[in-house]
Amino acid sequence: MSVKVNITSKGIQKVLKNYNERQAIAEYIWNGFDANANTIRLDYEANPLGLLTHLTIADNGYGINFDRLQQKFDPFFESEKAVQIVAPKHTSKMHGRNGVGRLTFFTFAHDAVWHTTYQSEQGFRDGEIRINTGGLNSYSSDFSPATSQVGATGTTVSFSNLKIxxxxxxxIVLPFLINEFCWFIELNKHKNYSIIVNGEALNFSSNIKSIEEFKLFYPDTSVTFKIKYVHWKENLHKELSKYYFLAGGEEIYKDYTTLNKKSDDYFHSVYIESDFFLDFDFKSFENEGQVAIFGAAKSSPEYRFLVKALTEYLKSKRKPFLKEYANNLIQGYEQDGIFPVYSSEREKELRKPALVDFIKALYELEPKLFGSLNTDQKKTIVRLIDLLMRANLHDEIFEMFNNVIELEAEEQQELLQLIKGLAPTEK
Structure with a gap:
């Protein structure tokens, strides 16, 4: 059977614009996990020239039910927003919701064939679906009306005429997959989730900088929260840094941590397990922001206690990390010639150490100040600080940064104390 898919060339071009081979391969893996698989197998072979001759991605999920095949492949849309694959905000389930990911193979191959086994009312059934880049807006399919001899559900996608x-x-691709799925594998570690590449499990621990486990106990109601904190070496792509709330081993809800998007490369995940979340209504907060969800916890002393403790914990973990990166920032500024050129060694000895210390301390307070600056902008801000320090204009320094960045009351006090501690410099 051949069916034409309801997507235009314009829609396909938008998909081409938004996806590369790394994202496309990741999307096929997400499809497997979305189908309740716990094991994904990626197998490949290459010829003597290093070009791939064979690539398959197999899962042990529930397969593709041919009775619902049109629902899986037909509902593509024209708008750019619709063709983008966006993960749900507050749950880790169902990433590839609109099916567009099934067409992204054209970023690395010319042909794709799905071999699937699913369970129907009559028993296990086998099916096959074929698509090629020459006809992305159509697919052909066949399924066996007879009972399958496999006896287990699952889907294997075979790609041929590869371009990778x-x-x-x-x-490039495998390191991308580690960063893409490390947090998800950790979330489902107790379920033995895994991605197997040519017979060997992908090593997600390679992206772990540190990991700690501990418990928080709220004595008034004897509620215990089991915490697992993971500090990642590299970013988690679109997932960012989040809290994961679990009960009975199942994810109930997730949301950004209070230190997410601080422009400091502090990538982390916090997994919180407690029966307390079994009766907790997170859904009423789904359309509100991060502050609102934690603000709503004022009705629950246990939750207020949890969030306060975790916020302080994350801040304590972030401080030494920021110190390390502040040193890296100074080294980079030295190499790029960002600091002022002083007229004499004596002047340099008098002025530069205080300037360096202030920039490091300022970075630790607000890394966002130093993000996304070009060389000229870096020179301007550093030399402006140097001039204000030289003139002992401490109030002006405070006002400048207090107006430029949004600081909480506690952070304002830190900035004020930091500036008051600046030693006068000789003019």
Whole structure:
């Protein structure tokens, strides 16, 4: 059977614009997890020239039910927003919701064939779906009316006429997959979720900088929260840094941590397990922001206690991290010639150490100040600080930064104390 899919060339071009081979391969893996698989197998072979000759992605999920095949492949839309694959905000389930991911193979292959086994009322059934880049707006399919001999559900996607090399797969795609799925594998570690590449489990621990487990106990109601904190080396792509609330081993809800998007490369995940969340209504907060969800916890002393404790904990973990990165920032500024050129060694000895210390301390307070600046902008802000310090204009320094960045009351006090501690410099 051949069916034309309801998507235009314009829609396909938008998908082409938004996806590369790394994202596309990740999307097929997400499709497997969305189908309740706990194991995804990626297998490949290459010829002597290093070009891939064979690539398959297999899962042990519930398969593609051919009775609902049109629902899986037909509902594509024209708007750019619709063709983008966006994960749900407050749950880790169902990433590939609109099916567009099934067409992204054209970023790395010319042909794709789905071999699937699913369970119907009559028993296990087998099916096959074929699409090629020459006809992305149509697919052909066949299914067996007879009972399958496999006896287990699952889907294997085979890609042929590949456009990707073994080196690109191993040096670009696989590291991308580690960063894409490390938080999800950790979330489902107790379920033994895994991604197997050519027979070996992908090593997600390679992205872990540190990991700690501990408990928080609220004595008034004897509620215990089991905490697992993971500090990641590299970013988690669109997932960012989040709290994951679990009960009975199942994710109930997730939301951004209070230190998310601080422009400091502090990538972290916090997994919180407690029976307390079994009766907690998170849904009423789904359309509100991060502050609102934590603000709503004022009705629950246990939740207020939890959030306060975790916020302080994350701040304590972030401080040494920021110190390390502040040192890296100074080294980069030295190499790029950002600091002023002083007229004499004596002047340099008098002025530069205080300037360096202030910039490091300012970075630790608000890294966002130093993000996304070009060389000229870096020189301007550093030399402006140097001039204000040289003139002992401490009030002006405070006003400048207090007006430029949004600081909480506690952070304002930190900035004020930092500036008051500046030693006068000789003019």
């Amino acid at each position: 090399s073994q080196q690109d797969l191993e040096t």
